[in-house]
Amino acid sequence: MSTHKQVDAGIVRHAPATSRRTFLGDAGMGFAGLALGAILAEDGQTAQPAPAGVIHRPAKAKSVIWLFLAGGVSHMESFDIKPALNQYAGKTFAETPFADFLDKERIEKNLMGQGMTIPAHKELMPLQTGYRRYGECGLEVGDWFSHIGECADDLAVVRSLWTVHPNHGMQLTWHTGHHVRDGAQPTIGSWASYGLGSLNQQLPKFIVMGNSIGGCCGGEFGHGASYLGPHHAGVKLSTDLSDPLPFVTPHGNGTTAEEQAAELNLIGKLNRAVGVDYPEDPDLRARIRSYELAAGMQTAVPRIMNFSGETAHTQSLYGLDEEHSRPFGRQCLAARRLVENGVRFVQLYHGAGSAGTWDGHSDMKRKYDIEAPKVDKPIAGLLRDLKQRGLLDTTLVVFGTEFGRTPGAQGGTGRDHHPQGFMCWLAGGGIRGGITHGATDELGFYAVEDPHYVTDIHATVLHQLGMDPRHLGVPGRKRIDAHRGKPITEIIA
DSSP, X not given: OOEEEEEETTEEEEEEOOOHHHXXXXXXXXXXXXXXXXXXXXXXXXXXXXXXXXXXXXXXXXXXXXXXXXXXXXXXXXXXXXXXXXXXXXXXXXXXXXXXXXXXXXXXXXXXXXXXXXXXXXXXXXXXXXXXXXXXXXXXXXXXXXXXXXXXXXXEEEEEEOOSOOSXXXXXXXXXXXXXXXXXXXXXXXXXXXXXXXXXXXXXXXXXXXXXXXXXXXXXXXXXXXXXXXXXXXXXOOSOTTOSOTTTSOOSSOOOHHHHHHHHHHHHHHHHHHHTTOTTOHHHHHHHHHHHHHHHHHHHHHHHHOOTTSOHHHHHHTTTXXXXXXXXXXXXXXXXXXXXXXXXXXXXXXXXXXXXXXXXXXXXXXXXHHHHHHHHHHHHHHHHHHHHTTOTTTEEEXXXXXXXXXXXXXXXXXXXXXXXXXXEEEESTTBXXXXXXXXXXXXXXXXXXXXXXXHHHHHHHHHHTTBOGGGOOBTTBOOOHHHHOOOOGGGBO
């Protein structure tokens, strides 16, 4: 008899494949099985097994919160401070010791974007914000992210990212590891969903909140699953308590929530009745699971999105008491509550739609003065809250954007796209805190020390979840080494 592996608290167990008897025992529980899933989640047990052969090592992280700021956050004014920009402000590259930075061949060496190149913007622009050192590690952080800076000793900042894509299609690359012209590919969240068993059968393994990336950048592909199948794609939720499940909430047809639940119940009973005769039909079992999941979500999601039970202190921690930070603060608080309830991967978008609000081509200081307070306190609150609840040890938080910005000024008040060097940071989930890894040069132009493509970030995340990215794939779907990446061992505890 064939077997599959079940992952439970780092132990690999074997269970027999489906039979008529086990089907009846499984499906016959109906929606009562959802309650079992919730109980198992509370006990830290796996309610739904992972695919055979996917888990390769004991996991250091159970869940991931993937924070994405769309538009291209300036690395030089956030977590890779470059004081030399103030020293040489207003000078051209030719008037500094860095004239060779603008060598055309050097600039275009790695670029692959529709024949596009990055304008040099020869006049250097000073830092548009102040900065200071934080924590025992002494991490320099720009004033736009001062609240996150106070969590410096929990951060591992990777300052040596680079990419081949000079335009916003890199947003899709950040999520998939593929160039945008490769089209739809499985995202990092979908690989996590594919590789991990569920901790709560009332909730999807992969949840998405916030506006999706723009159509220029792959749109819904940014949280899609491609050939892994739609059941591994991100499920979009809203923090609007009146409509947290817009994809299942009936609109305009007069159907009440109770009537819809009854319909789902009837469909489930009919599917289970057919399943008695076809116990090994994987499509049927998947269909049954989808209806039970939808029904369970109608109960679980409104409960999770209801923050009335959270203390005033906790709500303030996330910035819910301030209008500008409340929307993203609600997403961050929901993310904590989701991982607390067993969701494996939570992806939060900020500033998405079109190219993204962090795209500072002009008047960058004014734009960032507006955007940064929307996310700074909520993200810091998320880190602090996870830590004080003992969840940061098992929850890996990743902060990213599609590329950096140019050291040279664009139009005198902005910075252009810059793929040659930028940053991200990770925290929790077995990652060393209070460190920096890799480096860009004095101006933040090139990644010069331990350069990493985004797939190395993906590989690190999957490694912490217990998977080897170099042995993670689907028969018939070729993945080259560049798409697999390598874990960044220097930042792993």
